[in-house]
Amino acid sequence: MRQVGNGFDIPDWFPNAHPPMPSSVQYGVAPNARACGYCHLPDGSGRPENGTLAGLPADYIIRQVAAFKNGTRLSANPVLSTNSMHTLAKWVADSDVVTAARYFERLTLTRRNRVVEVTQVPKTRIEVMLYAYGEAGTEPIAGRLIEVPETFARHELRDPGVRYITYVPIGSIARGRRLATRGAAGPATSCMACHGADLLGKDAVPPIAGRAPSNILRQLINFRTGARHDSASVTMAPVVEPLTVSDMVALAAYIGSRAPKR
Ligand code: HEC
Numbered sequence: 598m599r600q601v602g603n604g605f606d607i608p609d610w611f612p613n614a615h616p617p618m619p620s621s622v623q624y625g626v627a628p629n630a631r632a633c634g635y636c637h638l639p640d641g642s643g644r645p646e647n648g649t650l651a652g653l654p655a656d657y658i659i660r661q662v663a664a665f666k667n668g669t670r671l672s673a674n675p676v677l678s679t680n681s682m683h684t685l686a687k688w689v690a691d692s693d694v695v696t697a698a699r700y701f702e703r704l705t706l707t708r709r710n711r712v713v714e715v716t717q718v719p720k721t722r723i724e725v726m727l728y729a730y731g732e733a734g735t736e737p738i739a740g741r742l743i744e745v746p747e748t749f750a751r752h753e754l755r756d757p758g759v760r761y762i763t764y765v766p767i768g769s770i771a772r773g774r775r776l777a778t779r780g781a782a783g784p785a786t787s788c789m790a791c792h793g794a795d796l797l798g799k800d801a802v803p804p805i806a807g808r809a810p811s812n813i814l815r816q817l818i819n820f821r822t823g824a825r826h827d828s829a830s831v832t833m834a835p836v837v838e839p840l841t842v843s844d845m846v847a848l849a850a851y852i853g854s855r856a857p858k859r
């Protein structure tokens with residue numbers, strides 16, 4: 598547990614599963630600039646409450662950290678510790694962001710989520726920023742997206758191999774596919790128009806396929822509420838403007854169930 602809690606020499610359970618980490622990813626700089634790999638994991642697979650950095654273009658990573666730093670990218674929920682990135686960005690040296698961005702860009706993301714459509718969902722409890730299985734029994738999903746680690750202990754141990762189940766209402770994936778393909782406000786707002794036919798990104802537009810659905814949903818809400826309002830995000834504004842929460846859940850389910858690599 599001492600190793601698991603160390604943000605300045607991060608737990609690295611599978612050192613042969615990724616290239617050698619630069620210092621910014623493995624050690625950071627004490628006492629404030631925690632290592633990127635502490636939260637985003639050494640293989641960049643991240644955790645649902647932060648983000649999957651593996652395979653994101655280095656320029657995109659650098660721009661996002663700059664947006665966290667200058668306050669144009671915040672979390673729609675002001676008390677949520679997703680804002681930890683905002684604090685961290687103020688402490689980390691620009692050159693460390695660059696070495697980290699180049700490292701994560703080269704890694705290949707493996708999808709760790711299974712999207713399951715249900716009417717009843719196992720009961721869950723909230724563990725800081727995450728759902729975990731709670732007492733026995735089920736309850737109506739009631740329009741929600743509920744993402745849980747299959748094994749909460751492995752999530753807590755920062756095991757990059759832990760898998761997640763994303764419960765969504767029945768019909769979400771098909772509805773998400775329709776919305777993604779046709780666009781909620783016409784063809785110009787089709788996700789494929791900018792993110793590419795396979796949603797694996799195009800030029801400056803990031804890949805979104807196969808990433809944690811709860812994170813995709815959170816980002817759509819961040820764009821929709823304006824919490825995320827850096828200059829590049831204006832492109833997403835007309836896309837999310839007509840979306841209801843239930844549309845966003847459907848989109849997150851569909852996109853999260855796509856293959857994250859060609
Ligand atoms: C203390 C935990 C923590 C550390 C350490 C950390 N991050 Fe993050 N990071 C987060 C959280 C939480 C989010 C999600 C923020 C949100 O949803 O808006 C995030 C999001 C991001 C994103 C956005 C990803 C996307 O898909 O848009 C980038 C890029 C990023 N971090 C880069 C870094 C880099 C580079 C480092 C190291 C210099 C780092 N992070 C260190 C917690 C952390």
Ligand code: HEC
Nearest residue numbers: 785786787788790791802803813816829830832833836848
């Ligand atoms: C007109 C172009 C355009 C369209 C259409 C578009 N996007 Fe985007 N999207 C972008 C750009 C550009 C960014 C990066 C924004 C930034 O840098 O802040 C982005 C970012 C995102 C992100 C954040 C990814 C991350 O790693 O944080 C998500 C999620 C997303 N888009 C989902 C969608 C969905 C779902 C659709 C379809 C309903 C869609 N986008 C349609 C241009 C577009």
